Amino acid sequence: MSSFSHNKSTESNYAFDRHITIVQLTEFVEFTAHKVDIQNVYTPSQLKEQTTFVENLVKDICVNVGKTEPTLATDGVLNRGSYYDGTKIVNADEYDYEPLLTLSKAVTEVSEFSVFPNQGFRTVRIDTKMLPKPLPAQCLKDINENGVAELSSKELLKFLHCTILEALKYMNTVELKKSVRKHMDQGVVDHYMPHPHDTPYLKGEVSVHSALHGPSVWLRVGAPLGTTDIDLCFCLRSKACDKHVMVSARYRSYESHWLESIIDLPEVQKYKLTLPHNKLLLTLKYMTHLACTVHGGSHVSSHILRTVLLHHQRNCQETDLGECLLSIIKNFMIKPGEKFDYDANMVHLIVNAIEIHDIVHHETTLRTNSMKRVPMLIVLLWIVQQTRHNEDSTWIQRIVDPQFPGNISDDDMLHSLVTSLDFWDNSYSKNPPTRIFQWHHGNTATHVSITGDW
Numbered sequence: 001m002s003s004f005s006h007n008k009s010t011e012s013n014y015a016f017d018r019h020i021t022i023v024q025l026t027e028f029v030e031f032t033a034h035k036v037d038i039q040n041v042y043t044p045s046q047l048k049e050q051t052t053f054v055e056n057l058v059k060d061i062c063v064n065v066g067k068t069e070p071t072l073a074t075d076g077v078l079n080r081g082s083y084y085d086g087t088k089i090v091n092a093d094e095y096d097y098e099p100l101l102t103l104s105k106a107v108t109e110v111s112e113f114s115v116f117p118n119q120g121f122r123t124v125r126i127d128t129k130m131l132p133k134p135l136p137a138q139c140l141k142d143i144n145e146n147g148v149a150e151l152s153s154k155e156l157l158k159f160l161h162c163t164i165l166e167a168l169k170y171m172n173t174v175e176l177k178k179s180v181r182k183h184m185d186q187g188v189v190d191h192y193m194p195h196p197h198d199t200p201y202l203k204g205e206v207s208v209h210s211a212l213h214g215p216s217v218w219l220r221v222g223a224p225l226g227t228t229d230i231d232l233c234f235c236l237r238s239k240a241c242d243k244h245v246m247v248s249a250r251y252r253s254y255e256s257h258w259l260e261s262i263i264d265l266p267e268v269q270k271y272k273l274t275l276p277h278n279k280l281l282l283t284l285k286y287m288t289h290l291a292c293t294v295h296g297g298s299h300v301s302s303h304i305l306r307t308v309l310l311h312h313q314r315n316c317q318e319t320d321l322g323e324c325l326l327s328i329i330k331n332f333m334i335k336p337g338e339k340f341d342y343d344a345n346m347v348h349l350i351v352n353a354i355e356i357h358d359i360v361h362h363e364t365t366l367r368t369n370s371m372k373r374v375p376m377l378i379v380l381l382w383i384v385q386q387t388r389h390n391e392d393s394t395w396i397q398r399i400v401d402p403q404f405p406g407n408i409s410d411d412d413m414l415h416s417l418v419t420s421l422d423f424w425d426n427s428y429s430k431n432p433p434t435r436i437f438q439w440h441h442g443n444t445a446t447h448v449s450i451t452g453d454w
């Protein structure tokens with residue numbers, strides 16, 4: 001027989017194998033996106049009770065902040081974030097809001113922040129004579145003879161942080177969480193650092209994170225479905241802002257300027273994911289969540305995952321979610337020097353942070369560190385290899401089970417995923433130049449190596 005027919009046969013086998021992988025990956029994404037969507041985790045009435053509780057609390061806080069400091073009064077609250085855009089996974093435990101400050105009426109001028117042009121950063125000036133009560137001096141810069149001054153976003157946010165705590169003290173619908181740490185006021189908690197003596201939040205108990213949280217004040221509250229985080233990102237919106245919402249920027253060491261919120265941009269449709277890509281977002285969010293569940297640490301931000309998907313969406317010609325997932329891994333997640341050789345069953349990753357261009361302001365880069373990125377890639381690549389080499393797809397149910405990884409035994413095929421993440425976790429504090437392990441999927445093994453400064 002000629003080699004031609006042999007090659008042809010190999011090629012068609014390859015095409016068939018690849019087709020099976022794509023079909024299984026597509027099923028995996030469809031199943032995962034459905035299962036982890038909080039709309040399918042809770043009943044509608046449970047979600048309604050939770051959301052009503054949180055929204056009423058936020059309204060109550062905003063009213064009381066305005067009573068405590070009239071200059072910080074608000075006129076309405078915008079719902080933001082994954083709960084409201086339908087991409088919240090697993091728990092209804094995070095809500096984001098943008099309360100609209102009435103201070104917006106005093107804005108006289110919004111100009112480009114010249115240090116970082118074309119990135120949505122703005123300098124905001126206000127007429128201090130229009131304020132119901134003077135702001136603390138540190139909130140204002142370069143005040144002129146007419147009383148017009150630059151409004152420092154960071155100082156205003158600090159003022160809001162203090163005022164929210166003050167307002168909470170006088171609200172009889174909530175109780176301040178007792179701080180178990182020395183030198184911390186009642187109701188002030190470092191939400192990043194669980195303390196051994198912390199008790200679960202009872203319904204109505206509330207705390208404020210000890211520091212500013214990006215452009216927001218971060219609250220934690222005992223809500224009907226359990227402990228829930230609330231991000232309050234106070235914002236400005238007026239004609240002078242060109243109708244856009246401006247939030248605190250806090251970018252590098254320049255912390256007095258503001259950032260135009262991309263959600264209000266005129267071409268907002270361009271920045272929306274299609275329904276299939278939205279399913280991929282839910283799945284990717286679950287992959288990073290899973291990596292954290294097994295090995296700890298923090299997850300790759302939803303904003304970065306959405307940006308990755310938006311970059312992919314611009315040129316996506318795929319008809320299957322499985323093809324989309326492979327394309328995303330190859331083009332946006334595997335970085336120069338790294339390798340995912342699908343045919344040779346070989347994975348090589350580097351302990352490195354990555355940067356990705358912001359989808360709206362291309363000169364702005366978003367960064368995610370190796371502690372977040374590599375574990376997520378371990379999960380993703382393990383799944384691709386598993387679908388490729390093993391026809392048994394029962395693991396898909398177990399991986400989205402809330403009990404995972406507690407629901408698997410040592411001879412479970414998912415065990416090698418868990419040991420890889422454990423291995424990564426145990427290796428991180430040591431300093432070998434290279435770490436090597438193998439994933440066994442039935443009769444075939446994938447060779448995995450990770451190098452870098454650990």
Ligand SMILES: [Zn+2]
Nearest residue numbers: 313316318324
């Ligand atoms: Zn796609």
